Amino acid sequence: MRALGRAQQRAGRPLPGRKRVNSKILRFSIWVGVAGSLLKVLAYIAAAIPSVREWRETNLHALSEITCAGATCDTSMFSTDWRWNDPDYVIDTQTRYFIDLATPTGDVYGRFEPLDYSDRSFLARFQQPTYYTTPDGEVWRMYSRSVQVGGERNLQVMVGYSVKAPSKAVETPDSLMADVDVALRREADKIARSLATSKVPLRSRGSGFAADGFQVVDSNTQQVVEQGPWLPTFLPEGVRLPAPGLKFYVAAGELYLAQTNTNGRVSATSFLAIAGLWWIVCCSALGFLVAGAITNALSRRFLRNYFAVIGMQVPSLEAARRDGESQTVEFKRGISENEDKAGSTEAELLRSVAAFANTNDGVIFLGIDDAGHIKGLELDYAQRDRLERKIHELTRTRIRPTPPVQITFEDLRGLVIAKIAVARGGAPLYMMGGTIYVRRGSSDVQAQPEEAVRLVSQYAF
Numbered sequence: 001m002r003a004l005g006r007a008q009q010r011a012g013r014p015l016p017g018r019k020r021v022n023s024k025i026l027r028f029s030i031w032v033g034v035a036g037s038l039l040k041v042l043a044y045i046a047a048a049i050p051s052v053r054e055w056r057e058t059n060l061h062a063l064s065e066i067t068c069a070g071a072t073c074d075t076s077m078f079s080t081d082w083r084w085n086d087p088d089y090v091i092d093t094q095t096r097y098f099i100d101l102a103t104p105t106g107d108v109y110g111r112f113e114p115l116d117y118s119d120r121s122f123l124a125r126f127q128q129p130t131y132y133t134t135p136d137g138e139v140w141r142m143y144s145r146s147v148q149v150g151g152e153r154n155l156q157v158m159v160g161y162s163v164k165a166p167s168k169a170v171e172t173p174d175s176l177m178a179d180v181d182v183a184l185r186r187e188a189d190k191i192a193r194s195l196a197t198s199k200v201p202l203r204s205r206g207s208g209f210a211a212d213g214f215q216v217v218d219s220n221t222q223q224v225v226e227q228g229p230w231l232p233t234f235l236p237e238g239v240r241l242p243a244p245g246l247k248f249y250v251a252a253g254e255l256y257l258a259q260t261n262t263n264g265r266v267s268a269t270s271f272l273a274i275a276g277l278w279w280i281v282c283c284s285a286l287g288f289l290v291a292g293a294i295t296n297a298l299s300r301r302f303l304r305n306y307f308a309v310i311g312m313q314v315p316s317l318e319a320a321r322r323d324g325e326s327q328t329v330e331f332k333r334g335i336s337e338n339e340d341k342a343g344s345t346e347a348e349l350l351r352s353v354a355a356f357a358n359t360n361d362g363v364i365f366l367g368i369d370d371a372g373h374i375k376g377l378e379l380d381y382a383q384r385d386r387l388e389r390k391i392h393e394l395t396r397t398r399i400r401p402t403p404p405v406q407i408t409f410e411d412l413r414g415l416v417i418a419k420i421a422v423a424r425g426g427a428p429l430y431m432m433g434g435t436i437y438v439r440r441g442s443s444d445v446q447a448q449p450e451e452a453v454r455l456v457s458q459y460a461f
Helices: 002-011 015-064 076-080 120-126 174-196 277-302 304-309 317-323 339-359 381-398 449-457
Strands: 067-069 072-074 089-092 097-100 130-133 139-149 153-164 213-218 224-227 245-251 254-263 266-276 329-332 362-366 405-412 415-422 435-440 443-446
Touching: 015 254, 015 266, 015 277, 015 304, 120 130, 120 139, 120 153, 120 213, 139 174, 153 174, 174 213, 254 277, 266 277, 304 405, 317 329, 317 362, 329 339, 339 362, 339 381, 339 415, 339 435, 339 443, 381 405, 381 415, 435 449
Parallel strands: 329 362
Antiparallel strands: 067 072, 089 097, 089 266, 130 139, 139 153, 153 213, 213 224, 245 254, 254 266, 362 415, 405 415, 435 443
């Protein structure tokens, strides 16, 4: 008897049941938090989606205006069509020549790291101011010089002046090339000084000529460090071209969405830098914390009973009949339809519900007599719904606080059995009509004062 009493006390301890419910709420909150963080990331991506069709049309239009053959490209239509925006990058994939590339606007330069490279062997050709004719027929005066930064980093500064181009109405005469060369050297020196003092190189226009474009390249990695307006340059061998289609890229801590289209040997890419990965991580973490915290608070307030009953180890009908009534199983014939008898059968049912809620998880089978014989309930689907609503209404109105209850139905050889799963609740006590009931073996009994004190004390913090 003492062993049985100790077993009943262990079964009646409420704290493990409450921990189980809190654990389920925590897991649910975590999953909602994960969903919230993913939605935050998707919101960044969704903001770029409306631009995708526009990017594709821009790329295809540019490709339709460019024709390449051999070592040359005809870009006359492309370079003089001011009605359309240009792609960020247009590349002749055979010669790897940049027909066009991203141009900074004001102090903002959109970087697309996968293509921000420049062939150092091409830059090395212009140690002295030299003419260069591009594959698309433009004539430039180019000059490059090296600059050492921080004693370790070797950078190459390239500047260029457009002598002949569709954008210029008049070609610069040879008689002025000496002045152009002086301006190019001055511009390169100015950029080199700004790099040496860790300032962003800015192109200024003063008296006389100034460079039409510039580029600063790391001599070791061939990666572009800074860049101004376009000037002739080539993509190094070994740098992979973007694959056609819409793709995500991660480079240098940035997440990009890029649309690439090809037409023969010419490739056009338009891109959007969505956000820095660190910023995305911070926003995702914030979304996780906010969504998780709100879900946790609301679940504890409104869904505690739901989480208490889901995942309960409810015995099967066969196992319950085999083992009979016990600490966790109760059989009831049903709720009487006779108004005079309904009160007593409802009270018996509610006593079992309150006893399980105060003691341990349990299940009540309606439609089975005390001997375990199946009697069944004559219920169609509408009557099942009414019975379920009636039981929930009884537990809400006659048991305080409302215990965690879940009702399901099982068909067995044409007979209906109702299963009422009752979880050990999260409240210290559940009272029916001001009386506390507990489960002892297969019986529902009124709790003794010391039992009520024990139940309450186990919830004290």
